Structures are given as structure tokens and as C-alpha cells.
Amino acid sequence: MTDFVTPQKMAEMIPSGCKLGLAPDDYAAAPGLVRMLIDRRIRDLHVVCAPIGGMQVDMLIGAGAVATLETSAVSLGEAGGAPCFSRAVRDGSIRLRDATCPAVFAGLTAAEKGVPFMPIRGIIGSDVLEKRDDWKVTSNPFDDSEKIVVVSAIQPDIALFHAPEADRFGNVRLGRRREVMLLAHASKKAFVTVERISDVSLLEDEKMAAGVLPAIYVSAVAQLKNGGWPTGLYAEYPRDGQEVEKYARAARSPEGFQTYIQGSRSAA
Amino acid sequence: MTDFVTPQKMAEMIPSGCKLGLAPDDYAAAPGLVRMLIDRRIRDLHVVCAPIGGMQVDMLIGAGAVATLETSAVSLGEAGGAPCFSRAVRDGSIRLRDATCPAVFAGLTAAEKGVPFMPIRGIIGSDVLEKRDDWKVTSNPFDDSEKIVVVSAIQPDIALFHAPEADRFGNVRLGRRREVMLLAHASKKAFVTVERISDVSLLEDEKMAAGVLPAIYVSAVAQLKNGGWPTGLYAEYPRDGQEVEKYARAARSPEGFQTYIQGSRSAA
């Protein structure tokens, strides 16, 4: 059920125009794979950040690959704001769907549970709500006096992320990063790059199984060593802060961004 | 935050009249602890089976401890129907809230997420729905032409279950029995009996952490070796089918039930 492919092949399997779900920075799409998407000039993506985006998202925006961005935030962490994102906001070159983290999770949970919507507390009075036509204020069906928000289901076509390990059956270890599990459950397909591929089933050890995404959700796996560089991989290796800083400085101008992308290609 | 107590003390900490959430048979309240509850003549329980009940629930019903039973099923598995349950249904001595498994999970998920209700597909046309005043048919707020069921949140006062292992900090390993995690998240308190207590934190091993219920949810832990006997403990030891059969035969009459409870006390 799971195809084992090269990173290049995986990049080719992601079509322009699709709804692409990305995990947070330290589990997000491998930056090297993102560079392959940029190289093949992918366009018109609807990117869903689950629930926030980092350097990967900024790179995709900088390369003109993103039509719609649904996110609770885009940030380079200690390296500051995301320059291509800020520029695209000013230019109006991307369609923005600002969100708040738990509403993204609620939308993904709706897709995971196969329901068209989910209720969520809070949010009323926030301008975030005003700007979303796929969120509504309704009343609690069991108490008319309480107003409550409902958000639509979010079902990405493809969830793309980088994880420590898969096995040769297609199971993928995510550990306690359950939001990545949620993203995979909610999406039609999951494409995963991994540091290593185990010959032994990851489901064999009952103590570990709880943190494993079963192969039934995993459409493709590609091995990509150190694939989390430079944004890091949770519980495996830290981010390369200097490299992210270098990116942040370069991307302050469109020209600097282009130079960074071209110059760093060989390093990927 | 987590109290470490004796099983006797834990049984005393569960008051008559509370809403008690129980996991399925092979992770359910330790039958030995249930016997302690019966010994102290606990009464008026509102038992929530998450989502089905077994011998433990049948014993509580047989002992007259249950006022309301909310469940998708009560069964002794290979040993057949639950005799005290069937008798109580006929007598009308318990208030029944029949459910269907995913609706119980939806109600617990609502409590976990702090929302008053959850939508759920299916169910419309089932008589189960007709009998529940805490479920409603509403329309999809994003598509008026679709009818959909909403169920109220289910928040037990106490979740009670038996698990393989806790650590001395109060973290409890549940492995992939995520529905037990859901039950604990949804409940105000979790009381857990365990086979063993580890000196090393169960969160230390990142590979295992995904299957660990953090101590913030765990109000009390009691060690009770072989506490799952005779209903078994998932991935640890199987049920004692002969003993459950013995119970099933004995409990066919109220007298037989009394004899079983009294006779087997010493074995517990």
C-alpha cells in the first residue's frame, strides 16, 4: 500500500494546485524536498500549516508556489519574522486564511472523524473569525443562550512531513508528535521523508506502537538523511540556527532569496 | 499531584453517586477493586462504559451499585451475555442509556476538547437515537440540506482502569489503547491500578512517551498485581476464560451471583 520512492520521485508526485498539509518546523517537509518542489516550479498550492509554518513555508512563498495560505502563524523562531511571507502579505500575492492553532486542529479533527464541522470554544470577538467564511457562529444545540463557533473540516490532499523512521511495511514512527498523526489521519494521502528505514516492524514493540502512524495512512516513503536540516527534527537533532539566520538575512530581498535558493542547492 | 495509595484506599475514594467511567474489559477496573467497591456497598453509580462493559460492570449491577448505565454493550465475550445486566434490564432496576461506540467516543472527545457537543455521522434512523434526550438531530451549519446528529459531552467524575505500569511521578503507560487515554482526558480525575511502579520516568524514553498518560491527569495510583484477573490485561496476559465462564454460570441467578462474590473474595 505504501510506495517506497526517491525524494525526487516524491517531489514529482505532488501536483501544482493541490492542498498541501505541512507539520510544524521541526517535523515539517524536509527543506531539501521543498527545494525540489521549487526547482520543478510547483504552483498554486493551497498550503495548510498544522498549525504554524516556518522556513519551508517561507521558501515556498518566496518561490511563488503558494496561492492560498491557511495558518495560525509563520515565523522563523529565534531568527525572527518570515520575510517572504511578510512581503507576500504586503503585495497581496497570496490569499490569506489566518487561523488560530486549535481551530486548525478542530478542522483537521473534523476531517479525521469524517464530520463536516467541529465546534470550538473561544474565538468570538477575534477579527480572525470575521475574515473566515468557512467558520460560523452558531448556538449550542443544548443551550440556546450560548454562542459558539463551528469550523469546517480541513482535508489536505497530501500531508508532507519529515520523520525519524519508517519500517519496510510503511509504518512511520512519530513519537508523541500527535499533531502530525492528526494531520496524516485528516489528509487523503501522507508522503513522508525519513532518516532511516527499519527492517523490523515498528508495530512489533507494543511500547512503541502508540507513537507509530500505521501504513494504511502512508502513501509514500522516501529516505532522506539529515532531511530536517536546517530546521531540525524533534528529539533527533536541533535546528541549525546559523543557517536559518543566514536564510532570514538573505530573504529580506527577493534577489537575496533567489541567491540563497540557488547557492544552497548543492548543500541540500 | 498523583497520590500513591492502597487499592483499599482507592476504593474508599470513589463515592456513591458519582459518574464512573470504565474502560473496556481488558483494561477495565481491576475486578479485585470492583469487589472492594461492592464490599463497601457503593450505590447509585452512573457508570459510563467507554465504550462497552464486561464482567466488572455486570458485577456492579448484580450488587445493586448501579443507578444509571450508559453503554454501547455489556457482554462477557466468549462466555456469552451478561446475566446481571439482562436481569436488571428486565426488572427495570437500572436506568438505561443505550449508545453506540463512536457516539460514546464523540461525547468523551467533546469533554476532552471542552466543547458542549460533537457532531457525528450515521445514527439517524436508529432507535438508539430515539431514546436519548442528550442527543439531537440538527443540520450541518455549512449545508442546510444535511441532517446530522450532535451528542452532548460526557465528563465522568472518575475514570477507573487497570494498566500495566506507572512511574513514581504518576505517569501511566497505556500503549496504543488510546481510548483509555481519551477517557482519562475527558474525566475530572483518573484512578489507576497498575501491575508495577517504575522508578524511572516513563517519559524518559521518547519512543515510549506517546503511549504514556501524563501525571497531570492521574489523581491516584495503586499497585495491584495481577489486577486484571480474570478479565485479562491487553498485551500483558490473557483473560482466564474458565473463571469468566464460572462467573457467567453462577450469575444466572441472584443467589448464584451472591455465592460467587462471597466465595471468590479470598481469591482476589
Add this chain to the structure above:
Amino acid sequence: MSEACTSRELMIYTISRLLKGVRHVAVGQSSPMPAAGAMLLRALNERDGRERVQVSILGSVKHNSFTGGAEELFDCAAQGRLDAFFLGGGQIDGQGNVNLVGTGDYPNNPVRWPGSFGSAYLYFLVPRVILFREEHSLRSLVERVDFVSAPGVTDETVYRRGGPHALLTNAALFSFEREAGRFRLQSTHRGYDWRDIRATTGFAYDNEQCEATTPMPDETTLALIRGRIREELRECYPQFAGNMPGPG
């Protein structure tokens, strides 16, 4: 020459036929024959080099592809990742309604069964639901169930992509015609003819005078049931497996 195919073995084999083409089948609690049928399809496909079948047995440690707890089965069904499931039923009626709760009036049913389990949900979301009831009698196959745990058909205001696919008993096999909301007799098992079925079925159905006989497993398939499948069943159904014919 080995012992002749038993009634249960015929049902297990028939289940494997009804599952042909599925990628993922799940089996609920207390369902040894459906579990065996699903395992048999998996084994036959492996033997013949056909597509891999994912079998998820609830309550099993070994035959369990889920890692998210019992709710994952229901989520998986809602996501469209589950192709087939089984439902039993104390009563099943001619519109495909299933009663897992009890006879007579609710709530104080004179005969009470365990309860509805996940039926009221999975029946809507799993494309191929196979109704399985060993007992073929006027008591189990009724004109109208006393309590609808899960309805066979639904109007278009309700989301539904699943429903009854077939009804298998120890005497016959029916298919379900969703448009008509009726069963159709497909075949009778060895030892039964259409008159037996008519006399012991409480509801109306199509193709009453069906002459087809339910196909029997060949020798190698029977050997697979008595060998590998029986072993695989032992984990969750030790008593059932122990009562099956087989070596040792």
C-alpha cells in the same frame, strides 16, 4: 481423505468470497467466523500473489493495524479507509434493519442482548457490511425488528455511503439490493433447498426459488482453514479455535 467441510468452514469460506477485492477489512468483538473469513482471504491472496489485504481484528494484539485506540476504527471508516465490516444481530429484517438490543419493548426487554456496539455508525460509513447470523430461523430473520440498532436504508438528507452488502446464515446466502431495500436469495448451502429457506425466513425477498448451491472450499483451501487460520484465531478465540477440526 480429510474430514468433510463443516457448516462453519463453509461459512468461513463464503465470507472470504464476499470480501474479494477489499483492501482493508475490520472485524468486531466476539466474531470468530468473520475473523476467520478475513484471515482466509488474506492467506489466499498471499498464496496467489494477489493484492495485500489489511485485516484489523478488534481486541487482537497481533492482527491490529491501529495505533490510536478503539476510536481509530470508527475514524478510519469515516475517512473511507475501511472497505468491509461485519454485523450480527439478534434480529435482522427484510429492509436490512439490525437489532442487537433485545426482543419486545424497550427499555425493559424480556430478552436483552449486549447492545448496539458500533452498528448505528459503521452501517452508514462502511461500503460493504456483511450481515452474519448463524441461526437461520423465523426468530432471527423477522419481518420487522423490535428495535432498530442500525437501519438498513436511509433517505437522502442523511450522509450514507455504506450499508448491507450480503446476509450469510448457516443455511443460505442473500445479497442486498440497496435501491429496492430488499434481500435477494443468492444460494442455499448444501443440505438446504429454497423451500427450507422460504419456510425459515420471516421476511419477503427476491429470487425465492433459487436453485444455486453455495460453492464449497477445495481441499487446499480447507487445509488452510484447518492449519494457518485456526492458529491465527487462537489468540482472540481460543475456545472457538479449539473446537475447529484440524491437526492436533
Add this chain to the structure above:
Amino acid sequence: MSEACTSRELMIYTISRLLKGVRHVAVGQSSPMPAAGAMLLRALNERDGRERVQVSILGSVKHNSFTGGAEELFDCAAQGRLDAFFLGGGQIDGQGNVNLVGTGDYPNNPVRWPGSFGSAYLYFLVPRVILFREEHSLRSLVERVDFVSAPGVTDETVYRRGGPHALLTNAALFSFEREAGRFRLQSTHRGYDWRDIRATTGFAYDNEQCEATTPMPDETTLALIRGRIREELRECYPQFAGNMPGPG
């Protein structure tokens, strides 16, 4: 005699004071000082034998009591198991509204910040939300935010048990009066008086002529910040920790 207490150290200490009594405090992404303040309370309580404080740092492996992914923080807050959280804000106004999105008109804000994160939710559900903004200026503390990421007050048709508790900057500490929906000046930090605060705060607030000075940490507390807390910060905030005073 060690180096004098820096402005950041005073803020870290003040945060630990604002957290007094909490059982569980969580800290979001990119929040080194709130993380340090929470860690300091934990360390002080340990030292003094007071109640154990659970500190959950988002993005940390070591200081993380969650096992259910990033959504667990939000679920935990909704369940009432989280007592305190921090929010920043490019702009904060006198009604406690927070803007994490940008200045000017949405969506093409001339200055765009990262986004609202979980603010629009946690502000409703966490009893003690501490607003933290280093920069104390007419630019950051405004009469009315340009975009409401999360509102400070809410009418009674909406469920709300949380909201603003205090506002801490590099110059002063305010408390928030929920009934009135206004801030109240509590104290000014060393080097600032009430006139400085009035001149650099864009919104109206109570107790304008406040004469109280924000208490400073004692030597042993300062040593704790420069030792254990600095070390604990290194995992998630290596740059920030590297810039703090401390041994080596």
C-alpha cells in the same frame, strides 16, 4: 559582588511572582523570558519546599509533560488543567485586546507579524494570562489595536473563564481589572517613574500616579537565574541563554 540585575532578569523574576500559586503553567513558542520565569518559580518552589509546579514548554523535549501532540495544550486548557499562559502582541490596547497579526488594514498589512497562534482560544480558557511585551512604547501599547487577534473582554453569551491577568513590559507592571475591562498600574521598574509610563503608554489606565517600584530579586534568586535557569533555557533558546549573564 555579582553583576547588577539586568532588565531581563527583573522581568524573569517578576513573571515568577505573577505565577505564584499556579499548579501548571505552559509557555508558547518563541518566549524565552516567560519560559525562564516559569522555570524560576519551579526552582524557587522546589528550594522552599512549596507545591510542585508543572511547567510545559512548547517545543521542548525535556520540559514537556504532554504526550498527545500540540493539540493537547489546547485540550488541557479547555479541561481546566492549565492555570497560566503568556501572550505577547505587536500591539496591546487598553481593553486588553491583543494584535499578533499586523499594523494597518488586513489582509495587506504594511507590517505583518507571524500571526495569532493560539491566542484567540487560550485567552478565553486559561484563568491567568500574562501579557508580556518588552517594548513599552506608544507604538506597542495603543488605544485600539489595528487587528484583534484575541479580545480582552467578552459578553456573557460566550463561554469564558480566562483572560488577561497582568501586563509586563521592560518599564512597568500593570494588573487587569476584568469587571472594568481596564489596566491598573501596579509598579514601575527601577529607572522609571509614573510620568515615564504615562508618556509612553497609548491607552488610559487606573492608578496613573503609582509610586510603587517593582521588587528586585535577591542575590540567591539572581544566582538561580544565572545558573540553573540559564542552563534549562539552553535546550530551546540557545541564543537567548548565551546572551544572559552567568558563569562561563
